Amino acid sequence: MSEAIVHEAELRKDYISGKVETIYFGGGTPSLLPLEDLSKLIATFKKLFDVDPDAEITLESNPDDITAEKLAGWKEAGVNRLSIGIQSFFEEDLKWMNRAHNATQAEACIHLAHQAGFDNLTIDLIYGTPTLTDEQWKHNVDKALSLGITHLSCYALTVEAKTALADMIKKHRIEDVSADKQGHQFELLMQWMQEAGWEHYEISNFAKPGHRSRHNSSYWKGASYLGLGPSAHSFNGTSRQWNVANNALYLKSIEQNIVPFEIEQLTPEQQLNEYIMTSLRTMEGLSVPYVQLHWSDKQAEEIVRDAEKFLQHNLMEHKNDRLILTQKGKLMADGIAADLFR
Amino acid sequence: MDKIRNFCIIAHIDHGKSTLADRLLEFTKTIGERDMMNQVLDDMDLEREKGITIKSHAIQMSYEYKNSKYTLNLIDTPGHVDFSYEVSRALAACEGALLLVDATQGIQAQTISNLYLALENDLEIIPVINKIDMDGAMIPEVKDQIIDLIGCKEDEILLASGKSGIGIEEILSAVIERIPAPKGNEDAPLQAIIFDSVFNSFRGVIAYYRVYNGTIKQGDQVRFIATDAEYDADEIGVLKLGLDKRKEVKAGDVGYIITGIKNAKDVKVGDTITLVSNPGEPIQGFEEVKPMVFAGIFPVVTEDFEELRDCMDKLQLNDASLTYELETSQALGFGFRCGFLGLLHMEIIQERLEREFNQTVITTVPNVSFNAYTSRGEKIIVNNPAEMPDPTRLDRIEEPYIKAQIITLPEYIGNIMTLCLGKRGILINQSYLTTTRVELMFEMPLTEIVFDFYDKLKSQTRGYASFDYSPIGYREADIVKMDILLNGDKVDALSALIHRSRAQDFGRKLCEKLKELLPRQQFQIAIQAAIGAKVIARENISAMRKDVTAKCYGGDISRKRKLLEKQKEGKKRMRQIGNVEVPQEAFLAVLKLD
Numbered sequence: 001m002s003e004a005i006v007h008e009a010e011l012r013k014d015y016i017s018g019k020v021e022t023i024y025f026g027g028g029t030p031s032l033l034p035l036e037d038l039s040k041l042i043a044t045f046k047k048l049f050d051v052d053p054d055a056e057i058t059l060e061s062n063p064d065d066i067t068a069e070k071l072a073g074w075k076e077a078g079v080n081r082l083s084i085g086i087q088s089f090f091e092e093d094l095k096w097m098n099r100a101h102n103a104t105q106a107e108a109c110i111h112l113a114h115q116a117g118f119d120n121l122t123i124d125l126i127y128g129t130p131t132l133t134d135e136q137w138k139h140n141v142d143k144a145l146s147l148g149i150t151h152l153s154c155y156a157l158t159v160e161a162k163t164a165l166a167d168m169i170k171k172h173r174i175e176d177v178s179a180d181k182q183g184h185q186f187e188l189l190m191q192w193m194q195e196a197g198w199e200h201y202e203i204s205n206f207a208k209p210g211h212r213s214r215h216n217s218s219y220w221k222g223a224s225y226l227g228l229g230p231s232a233h234s235f236n237g238t239s240r241q242w243n244v245a246n247n248a249l250y251l252k253s254i255e256q257n258i259v260p261f262e263i264e265q266l267t268p269e270q271q272l273n274e275y276i277m278t279s280l281r282t283m284e285g286l287s288v289p290y291v292q293l294h295w296s297d298k299q300a301e302e303i304v305r306d307a308e309k310f311l312q313h314n315l316m317e318h319k320n321d322r323l324i325l326t327q328k329g330k331l332m333a334d335g336i337a338a339d340l341f342r
Numbered sequence: 343m344d345k346i347r348n349f350c351i352i353a354h355i356d357h358g359k360s361t362l363a364d365r366l367l368e369f370t371k372t373i374g375e376r377d378m379m380n381q382v383l384d385d386m387d388l389e390r391e392k393g394i395t396i397k398s399h400a401i402q403m404s405y406e407y408k409n410s411k412y413t414l415n416l417i418d419t420p421g422h423v424d425f426s427y428e429v430s431r432a433l434a435a436c437e438g439a440l441l442l443v444d445a446t447q448g449i450q451a452q453t454i455s456n457l458y459l460a461l462e463n464d465l466e467i468i469p470v471i472n473k474i475d476m477d478g479a480m481i482p483e484v485k486d487q488i489i490d491l492i493g494c495k496e497d498e499i500l501l502a503s504g505k506s507g508i509g510i511e512e513i514l515s516a517v518i519e520r521i522p523a524p525k526g527n528e529d530a531p532l533q534a535i536i537f538d539s540v541f542n543s544f545r546g547v548i549a550y551y552r553v554y555n556g557t558i559k560q561g562d563q564v565r566f567i568a569t570d571a572e573y574d575a576d577e578i579g580v581l582k583l584g585l586d587k588r589k590e591v592k593a594g595d596v597g598y599i600i601t602g603i604k605n606a607k608d609v610k611v612g613d614t615i616t617l618v619s620n621p622g623e624p625i626q627g628f629e630e631v632k633p634m635v636f637a638g639i640f641p642v643v644t645e646d647f648e649e650l651r652d653c654m655d656k657l658q659l660n661d662a663s664l665t666y667e668l669e670t671s672q673a674l675g676f677g678f679r680c681g682f683l684g685l686l687h688m689e690i691i692q693e694r695l696e697r698e699f700n701q702t703v704i705t706t707v708p709n710v711s712f713n714a715y716t717s718r719g720e721k722i723i724v725n726n727p728a729e730m731p732d733p734t735r736l737d738r739i740e741e742p743y744i745k746a747q748i749i750t751l752p753e754y755i756g757n758i759m760t761l762c763l764g765k766r767g768i769l770i771n772q773s774y775l776t777t778t779r780v781e782l783m784f785e786m787p788l789t790e791i792v793f794d795f796y797d798k799l800k801s802q803t804r805g806y807a808s809f810d811y812s813p814i815g816y817r818e819a820d821i822v823k824m825d826i827l828l829n830g831d832k833v834d835a836l837s838a839l840i841h842r843s844r845a846q847d848f849g850r851k852l853c854e855k856l857k858e859l860l861p862r863q864q865f866q867i868a869i870q871a872a873i874g875a876k877v878i879a880r881e882n883i884s885a886m887r888k889d890v891t892a893k894c895y896g897g898d899i900s901r902k903r904k905l906l907e908k909q910k911e912g913k914k915r916m917r918q919i920g921n922v923e924v925p926q927e928a929f930l931a932v933l934k935l936d
Contacts, residue, residue: 180887183887204892219896225896227897235896274899308921333891338906339864
């Protein structure tokens with residue numbers, strides 16, 4: 001597979017021009033990738049693209065995959081930021097979510113990462129599961145903060161249709177998630193993180209000042225990116241494309257020097273809608289002059305007009321020519337965005 | 343002329359009128375079995391489905407009886423109280439009527455009111471008990487009811503089954519023997535009464551008439567007296583299964599005329615056709631039909647207004663009893679304030695718009711026509727809550743009253759009393775038609791039956807009640823305008839004119855219903871019912887708890903955008919009241935309150 005990805009990178013080396021500022025290994029379980037493959041991939045990228053010497057290179061990993069040896073290897077290969085899918089420090093919770101790691105591993109892997117010299121660490125936590133009490137949630141967040149990480153992503157558990165979890169809930173084998181609980185735990189989270197002095201720079205992301213994810217931030221800024229491998233998405237500013245998801249098909253096609261993808265051309269409206277949706281999720285919010293500049297005065301005017309009711313209900317603030325969701329508004333980000341869509 | 347018989351069938355809904363008519367047509371070989379589509383006379387899809395005749399129809403049969411050839415004109419009458427004027431004109435075209443009663447159901451209110459109309463028109467009544475071969479046929483009881491009602495002899499009552507064809511020949515014999523031949527003078531000035539008209543998109547309006555006196559010939563110059571318009575009789579003829587062209591139609595007979603009229607409004611039921619060259623007198627009893635119930639009809643999508651206007655125009659071409667004028671609503675945009683003969687008529691118009699014209703519409707709270715008198719003595723006719731003058735300018739309001747006739751089984755008297763008194767009814771008479779059949783008469787405000795009366799009557803009597811009404815003029819009443827407010831903004835399309843004593847209950851139910859139907863939003867929604875500034879009912883819809891996607895990176899962005907764009911598209915079908923989104927079902931909810 002990594003050979004195919006290298007090959008795909010070669011085939012698509014002209015997709016992006018300019019400096020590559022971030023590289024992200026995610027989706028699937030890149031921490032299972034053999035070290036030599038990882039080194040090969042990073043070396044290839046550096047050869048094919050103009051990779052910034054200060055580039056942020058992130059690797060997603062599972063706690064149970066993390067060993068001192070692997071950490072050293074990743075470091076060696078050039079990885080300088082680690083994202084660990086901790087999810088919770090509670091056994092019961094991890095079991096409910098059907099995770100492979102246990103509570104002990106969850107904590108131990110962070111220490112190992114620190115010892116290996118990774119000072120740029122982000123972990124994922126999940127809230128709003130039926131088994132997680134408010135006290136446990138507080139414990140999880142406190143624990144994360146006490147472990148010396150620099151970045152935290154917190155996700156409300158989402159039950160996707162047609163998953164084992166959805167099926168179990170449907171058959172009443174396990175308790176369904178409650179919007180009320182999720183809303184409440186999100187409110188608690190915002191409050192704790194604010195008290196801790198962290199930036200809530202995107203709905204699900206918190207960072208110590210200066211430690212935002214540069215990679216993810218670029219998604220929300222509408223920057224161009226190249227995605228390699230099955231299912232990977234790429235975006236060049238006006239069109240988005242995604243590779244075929246099936247591994248076998250992907251490999252076969254790449255072997256024949258053909259990148260198997262589907263593409264959609266975004267209309268200016270769709271681009272604006274994406275901007276509305278992603279910018280409202282960030283702490284900088286939606287910039288009215290930016291809309292004027294890239295779209296039109298009329299579009300900007302209409303957005304501001306439609307936002308009026310959210311301002312009235314204290315879900316949004318309008319300051320410095322920006323529309324920014326309040327904490328209350330962040331709980332409703334989807335509906336508000338949809339409402340402002342053109 | 344002595345070989346002509348003009349008759350109609352008086353029956354309650356579902357008592358088998360159409361089936362019996364079909365059998366008569368078959369027996370007289372007016373139609374072969376091959377052309378037989380069940381219930382030939384009900385030719386509108388809707389009629390067949392509802393089992394109600396909406397329009398009058400007529401058909402001519404030839405029948406040989408005792409070696410003479412007879413012409414039998416069967417004039418079918420509408421079977422619903424909304425169309426009682428049309429019924430009266432159809433009856434005026436006949437000399438006799440079959441009084442058809444279902445052996446399992448007995449006499450119903452509708453039957454009685456039409457029977458009274460027939461008796462007023464001096465029609466010879468031939469009682470027929472139908473469905474005698476059904477389980478549950480109560481032949482002796484129904485015979486008693488009929489004898490009590492019209493005072494006939496037992497042996498004058500015919501027994502029949504439209505379904506299996508029992509008694510058809512006896513009915514035809516009785517029509518010839520018992521119903522008098524029409525009287526009239528073929529050579530007198532022409533007098534023909536229009537009892538119905540149909541619209542044909544190729545030929546224009548086809549008027550059905552009965553000639554009282556004189557003769558109408560193809561090519562005659564005719565005058566429609568009430569509308570004071572002259573036309574050429576391009577084509578005349580009699581009504582067989584289709585139109586059967588003739589050179590002339592003489593006194594006593596029933597026929598049709600085509601004059602190239604394109605608009606149903608120009609042909610008024612009850613009008614008299616005469617000749618320009620030798621005019622006769624108008625036939626008594628012409629009235630302009632007045633709408634009784636008014637409601638707004640709006641397109642679901644505001645942009646479809648022009649299309650809806652087109653459809654309304656076309657609809658009116660073949661339904662002259664529909665009236666409409668432009669209405670503007672803040673909530674619903676451009677639409678029409680329509681006048682209907684009654685609630686069934688309103689439902690029919692709505693369904694025809696949907697089926698025949700492919701329009702989806704929002705119908706607003708129906709109301710009756712009120713008379714408002716201002717303190718300066720002006721009289722304002724209020725057909726729309728928006729037209730109601732401000733209370734400070736009002737001297738008084740009058741509302742239309744009806745005489746309601748309900749026939750039921752004795753065990754339901756209590757329920758009906760509770761229902762009707764609760765709707766401001768005054769009992770004026772209670773009489774036993776037979777030991778098992780009681781008739782109750784109430785004077786009631788018409789506005790009370792516009793809302794949920796039929797359904798309640800049905801459920802309170804398990805369907806064992808029949809209802810009929812006739813208007814009896816206007817009376818002073820404490821009518822108020824009740825508004826619905828969403829987060830403080832008035833929803834004009836939900837305003838209602840209602841008696842003060844009923845406002846609170848109605849307001850509360852409406853608020854509750856809206857609470858069910860309005861989607862949660864990002865903020866709380868206050869639903870209020872108010873009379874002027876006074877809030878009489880309130881419900882709150884709390885804000886959504888949480889509506890935010892967890893992950894939004896790379897490919898998530900495009901998936902989520904598509905989802906939210908779909909959501910936005912759905913919202914476009916909603917109406918914006920202030921900052922509250924209202925789905926179209928909410929506007930219809932009012933019509934479906936418990």
